[in-house]
Amino acid sequence: MDLQIKGKKAIMAGGSAGMGRATAERLAEAGADLVITARREERLVKAAEEMSAKYGVSVTPVVADSSKEEGRQALFEACPDPDILAITIKPPAPNGDFLKLTPEDWRNSVDTALIGPIEIMRNYIPVMKDKGWGRIVNIATFSAKNPMLWRLMSGPARSALINYTASVSREVAQYGITINNILPGMFQTEGAEELIEVYAEAFNLPADQDAVLTHFLENNKIPAGFIADADDMAPMAALLCSPLSRFIVGQNIVIDGGQHHSLF
Numbered sequence: 001m002d003l004q005i006k007g008k009k010a011i012m013a014g015g016s017a018g019m020g021r022a023t024a025e026r027l028a029e030a031g032a033d034l035v036i037t038a039r040r041e042e043r044l045v046k047a048a049e050e051m052s053a054k055y056g057v058s059v060t061p062v063v064a065d066s067s068k069e070e071g072r073q074a075l076f077e078a079c080p081d082p083d084i085l086a087i088t089i090k091p092p093a094p095n096g097d098f099l100k101l102t103p104e105d106w107r108n109s110v111d112t113a114l115i116g117p118i119e120i121m122r123n124y125i126p127v128m129k130d131k132g133w134g135r136i137v138n139i140a141t142f143s144a145k146n147p148m149l150w151r152l153m154s155g156p157a158r159s160a161l162i163n164y165t166a167s168v169s170r171e172v173a174q175y176g177i178t179i180n181n182i183l184p185g186m187f188q189t190e191g192a193e194e195l196i197e198v199y200a201e202a203f204n205l206p207a208d209q210d211a212v213l214t215h216f217l218e219n220n221k222i223p224a225g226f227i228a229d230a231d232d233m234a235p236m237a238a239l240l241c242s243p244l245s246r247f248i249v250g251q252n253i254v255i256d257g258g259q260h261h262s263l264f
């Protein structure tokens, strides 16, 4: 399928690893020129070089923390006029005892997982409105719709994010701009691997990836029967960045192998 985005300018904020990288790969493969961001420079630059060489498109790395105003400004200066904006951001790690969460923990979660994406969108919606076209996709989390006691630093802020986009997407659709969210379930990514020790401690397991994955599979009935990798969601993200998705507005697409039962 031709995504019809050849030559378009795309930002993948959080594009050096995991689902952001996989999404960037699909956009580059379809011929979009990319700006990708991350906090860690080495992996970011390597990702940009690899994708540029592989797909023959321009991929510009910008070191920028999306949770901070300076980072969002650095991104805006590097790419003031994208056609496509995809955003992912790593929230604070899974929490232990909820009674020990402090106001500072909550502020950190909100700065990262809510204000970061909102402010990036706010920077670009006027530009897309002037162009009369734009695609925005947030890669958030299934815990936005399916609360989990150990994901309080991610789920509540993302529930607020999808509430915000539900309203804003309906306002901006008249200008040819669509905003949609992908809510991933359990994915084996670089980011998940970095949390193996946290998960192991939380669930009293050996700090070993196989042990943690086996625990997750045994304790979370995933009808599909496996934990996904980033390529299992990237095609959907790429479709939502395409002109082909012009009638998909304000949706929250859960990609979780069927783990959660919900009509909506």
Ligand SMILES: NC(=O)c1ccc[n+]([C@@H]2O[C@H](COP(=O)([O-])OP(=O)(O)OC[C@H]3O[C@@H](n4cnc5c(N)ncnc54)[C@H](OP(=O)(O)O)[C@@H]3O)[C@@H](O)[C@H]2O)c1
Pocket: 013, 014, 015, 016, 017, 018, 019, 020, 021, 037, 038, 039, 040, 041, 043, 064, 065, 066, 067, 088, 089, 090, 091, 112, 139, 140, 141, 142, 143, 154, 184, 185, 186, 187, 188, 189, 190, 191, 192, 230
């Ligand atoms: N993996 C899962 O099982 C799972 C489950 C549910 C939801 N999710 C959500 O899905 C999203 C992607 O997860 P993932 O597992 O693909 O993560 P990942 O492998 O850690 O990749 C995240 C990417 O975003 C960048 N990034 C993170 N925080 C950033 C920030 N503040 N500013 C700029 N760049 C940032 C990372 O690079 P740097 O670290 O160098 O900045 C990396 O390029 C996250 O929002 C996560 O909460 C994941």
